[in-house]
Amino acid sequence: MERDEKQQHDNDEPLFIREAVVKELLSWNDCVDALESALVAATNSNKSADKPFSSQTPRTFTPVPGKGVLLSMPGFIGNYPLQTVTGNERHSTLACKLVTSFSGNSKLNPPLPSILATILMFNADTGRLKAIVDGTEITAWRTAAVSLVATKHLYYSSRRFNSSNDYTLAICGTGAQGRIHAIGMLTYFPNFFSKLNLWNRTKSRAVKLRDELNKLFPGLTIAVLDNSTDCVNDADVIVTATNSSTPLFGKNDLRKSSVHINAIGAGTNHHSELALDIYQSGSVFIESNLGIQTELKGIEAYVKGEIGEVIKDEQRRDNSEKISVFQSMGNALEDGVMANLIYQKFIRL
């Protein structure tokens, strides 16, 4: 099957990379490396000989009344490396992700993911369609991997040599994103977390995830909590991945002296999961300033900078502050580099 698809591609027809193949080709190290390139490119819109650069427009939202929404996410990333796969070779990618969000899908029999996606890749010199890459698993992994990048640069890197790695990870919301974030955090930062707290509005889903993770990470203590405030109480690193339109916790619910939060879910807006006092007292970082002008418009926080600036060491977490927040939204540059990562790995199979 894969051979036939490659053959067609050799005949100049677009390649189709299906979900099962995408799943086999995903790895946390490759994703983190590729996404660091995308996040650095997001900070630079000017073409330059040695730096990754990008152009993107705000994504569009087409509502399907009472059901869900279709988003179109076009973006271009120029002159970037995929170090772990192609070394110092530079890539340019023009891509558009089409992604639907239908929150009722989990109630179908059999259930479907709420977020379903397809990424179209175009030849960046001619505009001709080059590949169609299933984007559902990519969206799950890339969102978690961007949180890994934020956690690595804003929290982990200054603590990784501490002798006792007894950090607690808390996940609020154990749907597709909560699950993949738990797996990503525990795999990419091995032996860093000794405890995992899980909370979900429907408790049985958190119990189901606990049972799965017990098998994958033996030795890890996993607690299922009855409410979101108990879940984050003793946490060092937190992920919120819900559709909640009201805050899940506030500053006073956090006991540790230093806490990093990845807020990735969206209710009425992208910043509805955290109480205002968290945004107003912490260092807040985002993926791209485009977000501030569009979907984060009105966020009542001083946004310190883009994660790409943190990677380039032009911005830092202020360690005297108790809290750092990575306010995630997702963007087209991330999907473009991820589609190309899978494409590059696929053509080398």
Ligand SMILES: NC(=O)C1=CN([C@@H]2O[C@H](COP(=O)(O)OP(=O)(O)OC[C@H]3O[C@@H](n4cnc5c(N)ncnc54)[C@H](O)[C@@H]3O)[C@@H](O)[C@H]2O)C=CC1
């Ligand atoms: N920042 C980004 O790049 C991305 C963000 N997302 C967002 O992440 C969130 C989770 O997505 P998935 O895990 O794929 O969805 P899912 O449908 O698999 O899980 C949804 C989760 O939200 C919880 N939930 C729903 N309404 C709630 C409420 N009112 N209060 C508390 N919990 C509630 C559910 O119990 C479940 O745990 C969504 O808001 C989605 O739009 C998804 C993909 C990318």
Ligand SMILES: O=C([O-])C1=[NH+]CCC1
């Ligand atoms: O970036 C993304 O793909 C999405 N953000 C929210 C729903 C899907």
